Structure formats: C-alpha cells, structure tokens
Amino acid sequence: MNTFLVPVPQPPFMYTPEESARFFSADAFAREMGVELVMVAPGRARVKMEVADRHRNSHGTVHGGALFTLADTAFALASNSHGVPAAAINAHISYMKAALRGTLTADAEEFALNPKLASYTVQVTDENGERIAIFQGMVYRKTPRQR
Amino acid sequence: MNTFLVPVPQPPFMYTPEESARFFSADAFAREMGVELVMVAPGRARVKMEVADRHRNSHGTVHGGALFTLADTAFALASNSHGVPAAAINAHISYMKAALRGTLTADAEEFALNPKLASYTVQVTDENGERIAIFQGMVYRKTPRQR
C-alpha cells in the first residue's frame, strides 16, 4: 500500500471552538510568550502577540525565536484543526523586516493535506500591515489506519 | 564592484569572552527562556537550557518555538562572534525526536563566511547525546565598506 495514494479520509470530527481553545490553553509555552488565540478554522488559524521588552534580542528588536514561536503556534493550531494529532517535523522562516513594537499577527494557511503529511504557510505582519516574516512548516499526522 | 568577490576582511576585532558575555546578557528573550551561555569562539557557540514545564506545547513535549530559540541563540552568538553585527535573515529547522526533559544543548558551527552573508549549522542534542533537531541559518552582515 502506498501511503501517498490513499485518499484523504474525512476527518472523524472537527475541533469545535471550545476544543481549539482547550488545545491552545494546553500550550504552556505559547501562553508564557504572551501569544493569544484569535481564530481557528479547518486548516487555518490566527494568533497575535503584543511586543514586550522580554521579547527583545541583543540588537533590541524582537528575537527570531519569539517571531518563530508566534508563527509556530498558528501552524500548530491550523495543523491540529482536523481532529488528527499533528507533530511538526520541519519549518523554515524568512525574516524580512525587524519588528519593534505593537501587536504582531500570525496567519496560518494550509497548502496541502495528505493522510500522513500536511504543509502550511504562515505570514507574520505588524499592526501597520508590514510584512515581518514568512514561515513554511510541515507536520507528520497520526492518521489512524484504514481497516 | 561585485560584493561576492570582495575578499573577506580580517575582522577588526574579535569578541573577547567578556564581550560575548555582554552580548548574551543583552539578549532578554534568551534569558527569559532560560538559555545559558556555555562557550563562544570565532564562528562557533554552545548554549544550553534545562527543560521546564513552561517550555511544553499542547502535546506535553518541548515546544518547537523553545527548541528553535535555543538553536537560534547559539546561531546569534556564533554569527556575531567576528565583531561585525549580523542579523538573521532566514533559518530552517528539522525536528527528529521529541525532547521531554533534562538539559538540552545547541552547538553552532560556521559553514561559510562572506563579507555580507554567512551561514551556520546548529545541532540540538539532549543529555544522552540523542539528536533532537538540526538547524541551518543565514545572516546578513553589516561589514563596513572598504575605502
């Protein structure tokens, strides 16, 4: 059987807003970082974060790790939105502009969904709509075997 | 003038251990995360982090953003070790094993150094030497113009 050719099963259930909120609130690190949930829908998610001094690096701008965490949290919500546990296996981020202050937003969008793998693009923008970073991530999905 | 063909100038000064410690201690986010400096040398750096509950994601393992931040901090120290300010422009991370507990270490090593660009590979391992993640990052260097 070739995993890549199995048709994508309809998700047995979809996360409800309550389930998404519970998933997010179990994410200790994202909360510690000050990330807030804005929205989750099948294959999509939006989160935001208010820049604080504790997010800064040695150059005084928002740390790459903080921008990555913001994007990664949107990616986790979007990729787990189909009711199948999804674990990140790789991610790529390009930084286009230093972030300095205000509220940053990360929007995750699904590019493709397979039974075992799925990929997402996340855009990080500041409150003026300036494009700060773009992120591309892939998950391994624990889709139950078909019987 | 083709930037890529300019010979790499000898760095006008090398960070001393004191300068590296000062650079690191200015990194508010890394300290907030619990990252500790182990070593910096020209083009290399090692940092470590003790896993705590606040580093965990919704699956209970260490958050991708925390692993990325650990690797990114080693990358920042290594790429700024030549005395020329270096800003991360992109990074890629592959996660090979979930991290659960104990002390994680990130080792950054320079792959290549140009006047304007440099690239680094960072390996993240746990205290049993298990390979957790591999990271590849590139910086834009603000090398002063030759006169």
Next chain:
Amino acid sequence: MNTFLVPVPQPPFMYTPEESARFFSADAFAREMGVELVMVAPGRARVKMEVADRHRNSHGTVHGGALFTLADTAFALASNSHGVPAAAINAHISYMKAALRGTLTADAEEFALNPKLASYTVQVTDENGERIAIFQGMVYRKTPRQR
C-alpha cells in the same frame, strides 16, 4: 546608515516583455530542462514544463531536482523583474505529492521587497490543479547605492 531602513527606490526601469524573454532565453539550464516562460510581471512569474522520461528519478516519479529547477526558474524571473540583478541566497521546498506526467506549472509571487533582500513563494501544480510542491526563496539584490 542602516540598509534595512532605506526606502525602496523606484526601479529605474521595469523589464519589458522583451527584456524578460531575453533574460529567460539566457538561462541555458532552464531551457535544457524544458522549462517554458508563460508570464512575467513585477514581482511575479509563471513557467511550465512538460514531464518527460528524462525528468524521472530512481522511483520513476519527477526528480526533486527537476521540480526545484522549475520553481527556481519562476523565482529567478520574479526576483529579477524589477530591473535590479538578484542572486538566490537560499530556498526551501516541500514536496506534497509525487508528479508523474503532463504539464507542471510554477507560479512565483513576491512576499516582501527590500533594497538588499526580497522573498518569494512559488507553488507548483499539475494540470489537474493538484498541489505538487511549495517553494520559498530569498534573493540578495544588487541595488545601486543612493548618492
């Protein structure tokens, strides 16, 4: 002077369709691969390629290098479309579905444009609109200095 804060100069000229065609026809490797130019506009480009047996890998599907080359050619056209020479400095590709036959299309879109750096996303689809791969690339731009 901080390069990242310089306002983006208006391109001194825009590639005309004739100039884009000339740029593309100078790309020996893309032509060798069978890549064809469909369209170039400022910050965007589309190319296509008919799958042939010489594009296949040991598994009989289209080689990752052939898919990458197709995406990379769209990326080169889009990033050089502003009349400033742009050299690729890094790229990331995620493969979501094996490509087997027919015509593949790559669409490049600009995410952000700075004087020195710009980034692009490229989607590769087959003739049924199936999403084959997604590519993210960054260029270093040889924008002339302001006087």
Next chain:
Amino acid sequence: MNTFLVPVPQPPFMYTPEESARFFSADAFAREMGVELVMVAPGRARVKMEVADRHRNSHGTVHGGALFTLADTAFALASNSHGVPAAAINAHISYMKAALRGTLTADAEEFALNPKLASYTVQVTDENGERIAIFQGMVYRKTPRQR
C-alpha cells in the same frame, strides 16, 4: 502505538555497491544532468558533476537548480542506502558562493534516522575545496510495519 518510539529495525539488507550503482543508474534525471556516482555507504554518499555550459543560468554561473540537483542526488543515495525506500519530503539549500567551472562534489551525511523519517546534510564544494552550498533534506521512509 506511537511511531516515533518504535526502535529502528535493523535494515533487512544493505545495498551492495552493485545495488547502489543500479539505483543510481535508474536515476534518469541525475544522469541527464551529468552527475556521477563516487561512493555510497550506509547513511552517506558522494557524487560529482563537471560544470558545463548547459548548467548555467542567466547570470552565467551554475544554476541553483543544477546545484540543488547535485546535492539532492547525494541525499537520495544516502537516504536510500539502508534498503528501505525513502522519498524526499522537503529540502533547504543555502548558496554561499557562485560556482563557475571545474568539478563540483556533493557529500551527504545522515543526521538522524527514525523508522518513518530521516534527515541529511549535504555540502557542495568545488575542486579548490571552496564551500559553494549547504543543503538539508528530510525523507519519509516506507519502513514495513512490525508484526
């Protein structure tokens, strides 16, 4: 059952030099590109390519797609060296120096091997030992289920 915790089974067989040569000779695209096999060992591979005019891009240097293909071929050989079919799922490449002429070599090395996923780093150098590019790739492995 958690796929990530399954111990790595000993490969039922290891490719012999003859099998590696057969695997490589089935790679139509790599041969078309002029890639030559130098060596394959468990988790490692080396290939080379003589730069020819057909490998050049519009700037006259070796095309990113040609450098990627060279690295990708070493990656395919290394990741398929354990006797379990491995399909590339993503790859990242950083270009550090333009390649102009002579023989280019790509060396792939395994970073980590799981039953379902494995990751590799590939270095591309020219005949003077100059570092041209670094590549990081991940495969999905079709490891047979344990019974």
